[in-house]
Amino acid sequence: MIDLSTLTLTARDTALExxxxxxxxxxxxxxxGRDYMRRTPDEPRDVLETASFPLVPFCNRIKDGTFAVGTQKVKMKPNLGDHPHTLHGQGWRARWKVAEQSPSRAxxxxxxxxxxxPWEYEARQVFELRPAGxxxxLSVKNLSATAxxxxxxxxxxxxxxxxxxxxxxxxGVWMADQDCLPTEWQAGLWRKDWPLGDFVSDSVLIDHCHSGFMGRADVYEDGTPLLTLRASPDCHWLHIYVPPGEDFFxxxxxxHMPDPFNHANSGLRCLKPGDVALIWMDISLHS
Structure with a gap:
């Protein structure tokens, strides 16, 4: 394994840190020379300061960090200050190892x-940089003896x-309570017309999971296409977070949707021993 705290990939006019x-x-x-994602401080101490991080082996919140699989009960500690609901799994709070690196791939x-x-697993990220994208x-392999x-x-x-x-x-959109846990599903639009293309701003917090995501999101700046995000076909949900007053979203x-153990058809999978789940995200840059 290569031990590097920071590494940079390049592909012509594009660089990834x-x-x-x-x-x-x-x-x-x-x-x-243009930042296409939120720029991270030179020496970040918290993953919440970065431009993007992986969610593994679950996404968003699990209510009170508590759930059951069959007769097995699981209780996880909070992992975001005093917020009571465990977020995003373990990968985002962990150190990762550099298994491979070339000029444009890691x-x-x-x-x-x-x-x-209570399960052992291995998560893996493969980054492939190209001249404009x-x-x-992101994958996870179940290394445990049980599902x-x-x-x-x-x-x-x-x-x-x-x-x-x-x-x-x-x-549609999952409405949420004050802890950002989903409460009920609402068909169609809520506050923003994302299918038509809407301004990424609001007077109140937007922190909601949208269903029926078709795998493509486009970002425009002053009417000009800036970037296109695509995702693998099983990413049927798009969680949109817009904090008022901030310069990012x-x-x-x-x-899968937030709090998946408390909702039917949540998208959460069950991996048998040795099974692997895989998704991808692609970002095309328009200059």
């Missing part, structure tokens, strides 16, 4: 030993100005 020690996160994505891995999440694969629930997603942060628009085909392709 990775932080294996900070959640296996993306630090910067530059094309012709492979990061993270192995989890059974603890309060990036593709990332493991598993979900995957990406948590990219994009820059936002008053002129930024987001366009994405979705068919998130459009997160995921393969």
């Amino acid at each position: 990775l932080h294996p020690d900070v959640g296996g996160a993306i630090g910067r994505l530059l094309h012709k 492979v990061l891995t993270f192995r989890h030993k059974a603890d309060e999440w 990036l593709r990332v694969w 493991m629930p598993a979900g995957l997603g990406f948590h990219p942060y994009f820059n936002r100005t008053p002129q930024t628009r987001l366009k994405a085909q979705v068919d 998130c459009a997160e392709p995921v393969n």
Whole structure:
């Protein structure tokens, strides 16, 4: 294994900075000198300062960190300050190892030993940079002797100005309570017309999971196409996070909804011993 705290990939006019020690996160994505994602500080100490990080082996919140699989009961500690609901699995809070690196390609891995999440697994990210884009694969392999629930997603942060628009085909939204846990599903639009393309701004927090995601989201700046995000076919959900007053937003392709153990047809999979789940995210840059 290669031991690097920060590494940089290049493909002509495009550069990608990775932080294996900070959640296996993306630090910067530059094309012709322009940042196409939120720029990470030079020495990030928290993955929440980065440009994107992996969600493995589940996405978003699990209510009170508690669920049951058959007769097995699981209780996980909070992992975001005093917020009571466990978020995003273990990968985003872990150090990843650099398994492979070339000028435009890198492979990061993270192995989890059974603890309060009582399954052992290996997560893997493959980054492939091209002259005007990036593709990332994220996978998880169940290394335990029993079946493991598993979900995957990406948590990219994009820059936002008053002129930024987001366009994405979705068919509904999960309404959420004050803890951002889903309560009921609403068909069609809510506050924003994402299918038509709407401004990424609001006077209140948007932190909602949208269903029926068709695998493509386009970001525009002042009416000009900036980037296109595509995701693998099983990422049927797009979680959109727009904090008021900030200069960034998130459009997160995921393969299950938040709090999946408390909702039917949530998208969460069950991996048999030795099975692998895989998703990908592709970002095309328009200069």
